[in-house]
Every structure is written in structure tokens, then in C-alpha cells.
Amino acid sequence: MRGKKGKQTGKLVRDWAMLAAIVIFVAILIVVFPEKKGPVTTTAWDFFLEMIMILPAVMVLMGLFSVFISRELVVKYLGKTSGTKGIFVAILFGALPTGPLYVAFPLASALIKKGASISNIVIFLSAWACIKIPQEMVELQFLGFGFMATRLILTIILVAAMGFFIERVVEWGDKKMNKSKKGEENNAGI
Amino acid sequence: MSLTAVFINVFALSCLFFAVFKNKEKTKKSLIVAAKSLLRILPVVLIIVILIGLLLGFIPPEKISQFIGEQSGLIGIVIIAMVGAVLHIPALVSFPLAASLLKSGASISAVAAFITTLTMIGTVTLPLEIKELGKKMAFLRNGISFVIAIVIALIMGAVL
Numbered sequence: 152m153r154g155k156k157g158k159q160t161g162k163l164v165r166d167w168a169m170l171a172a173i174v175i176f177v178a179i180l181i182v183v184f185p186e187k188k189g190p191v192t193t194t195a196w197d198f199f200l201e202m203i204m205i206l207p208a209v210m211v212l213m214g215l216f217s218v219f220i221s222r223e224l225v226v227k228y229l230g231k232t233s234g235t236k237g238i239f240v241a242i243l244f245g246a247l248p249t250g251p252l253y254v255a256f257p258l259a260s261a262l263i264k265k266g267a268s269i270s271n272i273v274i275f276l277s278a279w280a281c282i283k284i285p286q287e288m289v290e291l292q293f294l295g296f297g298f299m300a301t302r303l304i305l306t307i308i309l310v311a312a313m314g315f316f317i318e319r320v321v322e323w324g325d326k327k328m329n330k331s332k333k334g335e336e337n338n339a340g341i
Numbered sequence: 342m343s344l345t346a347v348f349i350n351v352f353a354l355s356c357l358f359f360a361v362f363k364n365k366e367k368t369k370k371s372l373i374v375a376a377k378s379l380l381r382i383l384p385v386v387l388i389i390v391i392l393i394g395l396l397l398g399f400i401p402p403e404k405i406s407q408f409i410g411e412q413s414g415l416i417g418i419v420i421i422a423m424v425g426a427v428l429h430i431p432a433l434v435s436f437p438l439a440a441s442l443l444k445s446g447a448s449i450s451a452v453a454a455f456i457t458t459l460t461m462i463g464t465v466t467l468p469l470e471i472k473e474l475g476k477k478m479a480f481l482r483n484g485i486s487f488v489i490a491i492v493i494a495l496i497m498g499a500v501l
Contacts, residue, residue, distance in 0.1 A: 162381075166385055167384045169388060170384045170387050170391075173388055173391055173392070174391065177391055180395070180399075184399075187398045187399060190394075193394075194393060194397045195390045195393060195394030196394075198393050198437050198440075199386075199387070201343075201346075201437065202390065202437055203386075204346040205345075205346050205349045206379065206382070206386065208349050208354075209349065209433065210375040210379040211353045211371070211372065212352070212353050213374075214371035214373075214374035214375030214376075215356055215368070215371040215375075218367050218368075218374060219367060219371065252463055252466050253466050256469050256472075256473040256474060257473055259474060269478070277461060277486065281457065281460035285433065286433060286436075286460070288349045288352075289432075289433050289436045289437075290436050293436040294439060294452075298449070298501065301496075301497055302453055302457070302493060305492075305493045305497070309489045309492060310489070313486070313489060317478065317481045317482060317485070320477075321477060321478060321481075
């Protein structure tokens with residue numbers, strides 16, 4: 152726990168240091184090219200305003216979901232559902248903002264051990280990576296409804312297809328491995 | 342304030358209201374988590390915003406559209422998809438960056454490919470993914486995700 156905290160503080164310090172370096176760099180650039188001062192500062196300010204109008208709300212949503220939806224709940228629902236219902240549950244739980252991707256991998260591995268299907272896990276992971284509700288909101292803000300909705304629908308369809316494909320490949324590989332293992336055992340028996 | 346921003350804030354406030362109603366302690370905890378993550382992402386947001394200013398202020402749109410514009414075709418899309426796959430920036434700030442690329446002459450396909458590989462493919466998290474799920478699943482997922490990103494990009498370019 153302390154290690155994680157130390158790492159986070161380190162990252163925060165690094166990010167602020169990088170920001171300071173970039174500010175200095177830009178200040179020098181603007182001194183060298185004074186005619187660029189207007190376009191650079193107005194663009195940066197416009198984008199900053201657009202971001203800061205939604206950022207606190209997005210963070211509140213992420214905070215709420217991460218506290219209210221426990222890991223146990225995810226495991227409980229994802230571990231046993233399958234089929235079409237499984238796809239929807241996997242996308243839904245993946246889409247809820249409950250933490251960064253590196254939290255999802257151990258969770259996925261635990262779910263596979265509990266008997267969740269490979270396709271659901273792949274769909275769950277991909278949804279976790281790219282169909283997060285707060286992400287969609289920021290996408291809506293900056294790229295518009297048409298872009299966001301089209302990309303979302305295409306992603307869901309293709310990710311579901313990928314889930315089933317990977318499941319086939321993994322199962323096919325396992326079968327082959329089991330067969331060759333059995334063969335070896337038989338040989339040893341003889 | 343744009344309509345979208347109003348909608349997002351209203352949605353967050355209603356969730357917050359509902360949460361207070363359900364469990365005060367947990368809501369308080371959520372808000373602390375939110376404040377901490379806001380503090381954590383703030384420098385990254387400022388960095389991206391400044392980079393966007395530099396991008397739009399210094400690099401002429403013709404240059405950007407030459408590499409990832411309409412006429413750059415499939416090669417431009419594949420290149421920007423690779424950039425997205427390798428880069429490790431928080432998804433939340435990738436959208437303003439994408440919007441600025443779009444503004445300065447990138448095609449819709451290129452921007453869609455960039456965002457999709459950026460979020461779906463994790464080169465930095467790949468070692469962890471391999472450790473937890475095995476080489477086969479990790480490589481399959483990331484590899485197919487790349488193909489998916491290209492397909493999404495091409496369809497979006499055709500539809501929008």
C-alpha cells in the first residue's frame with residue numbers, strides 16, 4: 152500500500168516537473184516567435200476551459216462508481232453469466248468507471264479461474280479499456296455526438312466479435328495441447 | 342457553457358444526489374477519491390492543453406493533413422494507429438488532443454484510429470497483461486484490437 156502511494160506521489164511530482172519544463176520551453180518559444188503568442192495562448196486557453204467545465208463532474212462520477220461498485224459485485228455477476236446476457240454484463244461492468252486498466256488484468260485472471268468464459272473476459276477487458284462512461288462523456292464534449300456514438304457502436308460490435316474469436320482460438324489451442332499431453336501419458340504408460 | 346457540458350454536470354450532480362441519499366459515508370469517500378484523481382490528472386491536462394496550443398499555433402494545417410489528412414489514405418491511418426498504440430497518455434486527455442488534430446486537418450478516420458488504439462492497446466501495460474492472462478491471450482487481444490481500430494477508422498471515414 153505504501154509502495155503504491157509512494158509511486159503515485161512520485162508520478163505527481165514528475166508530472167508537475169514536466170509541466171514546468173514545458174511552460175519554460177513555451178515561454179522561450181514565444182519570446183523567439185512573438186507573433187505566435189496570440190494563437191498559442193488563445194487555443195490553449197479555449198481547450199483548457201472546455202476541459203475544466205467537465206473535468207470535476209467526470210471525476211465525481213468516477214469516484215462514485217469506484218466506491219459504490221465493489222470488486223465483489225463485478226466478480227459475482229461476471230463469473231456466472233454467459234451467452235448474449237454475458238456480453239451485455241461484461242460491457243456494462245467494463246464501462247463502469249472503476250479504475251485503471253492495470254486493475255482489470257488481475258481481476259480478469261481471477262474471473263477466468265472462477266470459470267468465466269474467455270469471450271466475456273476479453274469483452275470485459277476491452278470495454279474497460281475503451282468504453283468507459285466518463286471517457287465517452289469527454290469524447291462527446293470534444294468530438295460531438297455523431298463521432299462518439301458511431302465509434303461506440305462499432306467498438307461494441309467488433310469487440311464482441313473479437314471475444315468469440317479469441318475464445319475459439321484459445322480453446323482450440325488447449326484441446327490440441329490436451330491431446331498431445333494425453334499422447335505423452337499413453338506413451339509413458341506403455 | 343455548451344449543452345454537452347451542462348448535460349454532463351447535471352448527470353454527475355444527479356448521481357451525487359442519489360448517492361448521498363443512499364449512503365452518506367460512501368459518498369464522502371467518493372468525493373475524496375474524486376478530488377485526489379482531479380489533482381492527479383490536472384498537470385497532465387495542463388501539459389496536453391499547452392501542447393495543443395503549440396500544435397495549432399506552430400504546425401501549419403497543411404503539414405498535419407499531409408500526413409494524416411484525407412489524401413494520406415490507409416498508410417496515414419496505420420501510422421497514426423501505431424502512434425496511438427505506443428503512446429501512453431490518459432484516455433481522458435486524448436479527446437481534446439484528437440479534437441485539435443481534427444481541427445488542424447486530420448481526417449476523421451485518422452482521429453478515430455488514434456483514439457481507438459490509444460485506449461484499447463496498452464504497450465506499457467502489456468507485461469502485466471501477459472503475466473496475468475498469458476502470452477497468447479495478451480498478444481491476440483492487442484493484435485486484433487489494432488485491426489479493429491483500422492476497421493473502425495475506415496468505416497467512420499466512410500459514414501461521417
